[in-house]
Amino acid sequence: MELLEQISISLQKGDHQKVYDLTKEAINNNLPPKEILDDGLLVGMNVISEKFRMHEIFLPHVLLAAKAMYAGLDQLKPLFIEGEMPNRGKVVIGTVHGDLHDIGKNLVGIMLKGAGFEVIDLGKNVPAENFVETAISEEADVIGMSTLLTTTVPVMKNVIELLKSKQPNGKVKTIIGGAPITGEVAMEMGATTYGYDAANAVERVKQLVGDR
Ligand code: B1M
16 A cells, blocks of 8 residues: 555554654655645545544544644654745734634644744634734734634634724734635634635735735
């Protein structure tokens, strides 16, 4: 079986040690990090997502798969970020209050760093005040919010409203993303823009800071 397929299958089995070893092997074989991510780890995670949606697997299984995802992703992270990068701007990112999903948000952070942005990652379950206070005190250009739960989508609006009240000049822009987010939702929430995946988020953030 091909190495990337083995990574995907081991991730689906929740075998984090195997995913760690196979990812290491793929890196040593000089496979491009983006290929290891897209054609190995994310393929496996997508199968998990679908099975979870169809109630074929349950939460403990998903947790194991997420742990296995990180066993691979953590090794890829430095490869996406390495090298001298111009400072394109500062982005504060996090998963909104009430939501503990952080794999997608972390991917966005890694890609932004790889593209030369300074990223302040507030983690998951981040209160609105934290986003806004950090963005203002750090003089960030953009706040990036992630959420995967439909119930926490409105929380993004709280952040955007709070930002508007603390900084009415609109200096800090906002980007939102995650599975339930569409362009329409972003407009409803009052966000400056949205990203449908990590690569798209980088393109959108570049546009927001004027493609410096
Ligand atoms: Co949860 N979960 N989960 N889960 N989980 C979903 C999201 C769900 C869709 C599964 C389902 O039922 N089909 C469902 C939400 C339903 C809904 O709201 N409509 C769900 C549920 C219900 C729950 C719990 C409530 C389950 C429970 O307890 N009964 C619970 C919630 C806990 C909480 O947050 N308060 C829960 C828990 C968990 C785990 C902890 C087990 C685990 C998370 C582990 C972790 O993140 N460290 C987990 C997982 C892994 C998933 C699924 C299976 C996979 C998510 C994932 O990591 N995908 C997910 C199913 C699904 O999404 N279809 C599901 C891979 C990742 C790379 O993709 O995060 O979408 P994603 O990110 C993409 C884009 O969305 C985008 O770019 C990323 C990469 O290209 N993006 C952005 C993301 N953020 C962005 C920000 C941007 C721009 C783009 O700009 C800033």
